[in-house]
Amino acid sequence: MTALRPSDARQDSTALPPNEVCERLARELRAHTQGEVMFDAASRGRYATDASIYQVMPVGVLVPRTAEDVSRALAIARQLKVPVLPRGGGTSQCGQTTGAALVIDCSKHLRRVLAVDVEARRATVEPGLVLDHLNAELRRHGLWYPVDVSTSAQATLGGMAGNNSCGSRSIAYGNMVHNVAGASAWLADGTLVDFGAVAAATGRAQGIAEFVRRLAEQHRSEIEAHWPRVLRRVGGYNLDLFDPRSERPYTSDGSVNLAHLLVGSEGTLAFTKTLTLQLAELPRARVLGVLNFGRFHDAMASAQHIVKLGPTAVELVDRTMIELALANPAFRPVIETALIGRPDAILLVEFAGADKAALLRQLQALVELMGDLGHPGSVVQMPDEAPQKALWEVRKAGLNIMMSLKGDGKPVSFIEDCAVPLAHLADYTDALTEVFTRHGTRGTWYAHASVGTLHVRPILDMRRDGAAKMRAIADEAAALVRRFKGAYSGEHGDGLCRGEWIAWQFGPALTQAFAAIKRELDPDGLFSPGRIVDPPRMDDGALFRFAPADAPRPYRRIPLQPALDWSAWNVQNDPLTERITAPGSGGDATQGFGMAVEMCNNNGHCRKFDAGTMCPSYRVTRDEQHLTRGRANTLRLALSGQLGPDALTGDAVAEALDLCVSCKGCKRDCPTGVDMARMKIEVAAQRRARHGASLFDRLVGGLPDYAHWASRLPALMNLRDRLPVARALTQRWLGLSARRTLPRWRRDTFWRTRERAGLATAAQTLAAAPMAAVLFVDTFNGCFVPGIAHDAARVLRAAGYTLHSATRDGAHLCCGRTHLASGDVDGARTHLRALLDALLPFADAGLAIVGLEPSCLLTLRDEALVLGLGERAMRVAKQALLFEEFIVREQRAGRWQLALQPLDQPLLVHGHCHQKAFDAVSPVMEVLRTVPGARPELIDSSCCGMAGAFGYQSHHDDVSMAMAEAALLPAIRRQPEALVVADGTSCRHQIADGAGRQALHVAELLARQLVPRT
């Protein structure tokens, strides 16, 4: 049976109000709220998508500063009859936060914890608060909010309540509906209503409760007949709140709570002002058993028995995910600890609580159960938390690896949270696998086996035949859900994707009852129209982000000749084997640049604030515009002509990229590897080609070209810092911040003093292999801090190495980094060609090219490979190592011997962003640990905020310092007696400017500790 399809004649759900209404709305919001009001095409475009396949342009965006702003905005929108769409992190997977409405983003300012009642274990919060941030505050009370969604670092409590979200541990703690104790929310008419215990309800709340109770009574037999009896049912409204059909009661004391009507209502009934949450005790101990199954079917069949042991989680990882983890060097050692042989699937079974001994007994019971079920010797026991944590990370990362599939076909989320009773899980998964095969695709299975909700995403190409396949697969999956008496919508909500399946699941009478609830609370359809009630068709191409050719506005990329080589993304994939075609064969009119941009699937991971670098500019601004996702969306809209002609080189794109510090945090931390720093170079090149270069760009980009002669005139060149008037003028003319000093020019550059470095000739160096290397001295260290290059040479020679340093006519060779940053790709290519010419003979002889400045040396391993320099670049890249990487490599080869004096000072280390992006921070720590007595401590910091020339620009002053103040500078100030190690020139400058401390390069520190020769 197919879904009761909404009529095609339904009102166009993408239609916007007339222009004059939009303009008046913007005017009034600006006049009557203190919030940020954004009605320009790029801002609207950034709010037109969430983590779903959909895109609908909103009327405009309001980022309220206060609750009062929301209240006023609702009144204005009501008066102008413009719908309103509440939004948190925008990580919904079904299009809940896309709509032709005024989007109100609560995540930037409305994020306070208002009260914590430790005794009653309750917290009251604003809706824009992120779950991890709440839990960080609760930890000191020994409490947590246990709805542990995978997006905990970016999902807001308001959004979680909106979607009735569920975590991996829902079998122990339930969904949001089981953990919300109250809500204060505005109705469409502006009334602020306290939704709480029905027994205590008065006034409007009492009226609503009475209305719902009567409605439920009228529909008792329909509820009995159609309501799925599973924990994971999130579709429709919670009309069952007076008589819960969930496997778990909604409240622990059986009372009825009207807030549960709002939970899962996806912003369609009221706008939440505050939420009161029921907290749980933080488990003091956890143990994990990893069950290995030779057959996927057996894993599925076992789940129903395992849950009887009372686990807090039972999570599936299937063969494909295991293979993906094994193929990844970082995950392989971790996943191997969990495997016995080559299993077809593993189940991660966790027990958590206060008493470790009791948990170990449960683990033992699990081992016995597996024996009873015919799987003896199949359990890997993990009683300690460190290996457990590592394994959970792999489980999470599996989805990310899967989502990084290149090509237009992508794993699409639309039936990935059907929930079936555990007794039928094995049959359901077998049958759905057959469905995929029939449709020429396949699914990778993972996640919540404990509650019968398994995530699975078939690969579909939504620009071509994806919609038809999605419909066909959805129909067949639904038939299976019905056969096994499950819930079609079991975790991520209804949105645009599953709205039409509400009628299928609940039948016409209950669908009408849902409409009656909507009419009662929101008679004029102010809130999120077309969601839950009157939904559009899930496969309406007009709603797709990548609209197909037959849609009113098909998605297409405007032809572009990129400056960099993006052909690795210009590929297609086979949905069955996931094999990708040869680079350059994908048929992309932008030669792969557009396809690289489209790798962003809007999952919002870049909104996280925890460890890692991504995304420093978002961390200090909390603006969607200054976020990797916002930038990728801006680029996608520009490349597909949705921001008007020539938008790629226009202001909207420039503004979105302005605060990107090119830290490459996203290249490493983004699940799909979106490398915004590289994209920024491409845009800078396109912009330069169209508009020419600014004076600032010429000055900074061309620095390596004039550094040699400029360093002959240090007194003149340094005047700018000494004369306040010169500072003021360079700020006015060049945009150089008057508050900043510039790196000091000096005559005694490394190249003019290179005889002190004891360098050998090329022939001597080649002859001395393997105890030999080539020191690549970059412009910055060589010109401004030559002592670092000399110290590096001293250290390497003290360790017995013969050193050479390639030069051109006695001056330095350059990696082209500054040219790239200013969009001068040709200039960079010219420099790199010369550098490769000089380094290639050594690289081909197997000698390491040792660099000191992370961003310069790593250019050889990164951008140099996409400049059309052929495999020569690859040969040099293979030998290019940072100073500390070289030392670690030599230590491992047993060649490194260096006598160092002990150090009795605390040692703080700040990793340069590019070191972090290339996993090159641990070698720094390893090298520092070779100093006797040294206990280096890594500062948990994101970007320092200087980022090459970024921090020197006056319009970046505040943002640059805010980035440094986020973690780095306070950590340094806390330890005034510590030595600080920072390998990046600009990082050291920022530390000097912000904390008044002179940080050292690791080479300087080692040189200081060398045992003097006797």
Ligand SMILES: Cc1cc2nc3c(=O)[nH]c(=O)nc-3n(C[C@H](O)[C@H](O)[C@H](O)COP(=O)(O)OP(=O)(O)OC[C@H]3O[C@@H](n4cnc5c(N)ncnc54)[C@H](O)[C@@H]3O)c2cc1C
């Ligand atoms: C990779 C990935 C993994 C995920 N894993 C999980 C998971 O483990 N479990 C899970 O349940 N979900 C998961 N999700 C889905 C999503 O992250 C969750 O539903 C999350 O709770 C949404 O939070 P948000 O802040 O992004 O909300 P949004 O997407 O911004 O909003 C969600 C809904 O709440 C409404 N809303 C927001 N604020 C308000 C308000 N103030 N008043 C009224 N309504 C409001 C919105 O209108 C919308 O309908 C995942 C998504 C992704 C991309």
Ligand code: SF4
């Ligand atoms: S940029 Fe990466 S992390 Fe951010 S939303 Fe896109 S895919 Fe996710």
Ligand code: SF4
């Ligand atoms: S390069 Fe850094 S600042 Fe730019 S988008 Fe990526 S994480 Fe953010």
